[in-house]
Amino acid sequence: MRKGLISAVRGQFSAAQQRTLEAMVKTHYRTHVSDERLGVFWMEFEPDQMFTNYAPSQSSIITLECANEFPQDKRVAMLTACHNDWCAETGQHPDHLMLALLEEDLFRAFLASNRERLSGIGACQFYGAAIARALGARLNRGIFAFSANR
């Protein structure tokens, strides 16, 4: 399973919007990237914990994994399709959406960097809380979502 992480401000989108956006990302992933299953996780920040350009942020950051040596033309097609449909669904300003399609070696390093800055107990607490909250959100909202705070 490939993985994807969407970072956004909590409450910025309705649960229905989040389900629609996630389904859209997965559809474009199948079309442009791979038939492999894509697991999407939402990391939600409180409004005053996310800043862009010196101000509280309304940005969304989408980071997805793909195979190593992935063709750039397909990457551009995937990111463009997601960008267009995301902005159409949310009304978000295009400058407030960042997307990245990272090859698996870098994506692993990206995920590992967070784990490596935490202590053993800290990592267990972070991922334990994230999994519990993600499962709860899956039941209540139909998406895997967790708070950026422990």
Place this chain on the structure above:
Amino acid sequence: MPVYTLACTQPLPVTVRKAVADKITDVHCDVTGAPPEFVNVLFLHGQRTRHGERLAVIGNVRSGGNRNQELTDSLQAAIHEGVAQAADFPATEVSVRLIGFPASWSMEGGEILPEPGDEDAWLNRSS
């Protein structure tokens, strides 16, 4: 891009979070010449860090273009000093790690991000 995430052991007051975010934006733009529109700073509260730091920073930054090792090292040192100063923590209680991302793997504003140093055309694309 860049996206700086800060794992904090204790929640920082909002005024301190703003000061730290502003400092990171200032330093990143001063050292790299990148525009502030690119700079994202995210805080994760209540994290237990590996070496007991009060703030553990990870910066996901564009690599390539005009960014050589010397510039990357300067950026890491300046972010370290700036964050410690803005948070009023000893530098020993702050850690910073930078991870380089190819610009062409990311999109912002509907366009693939420019190589570091080539931002002018990207910024003027809609004017």
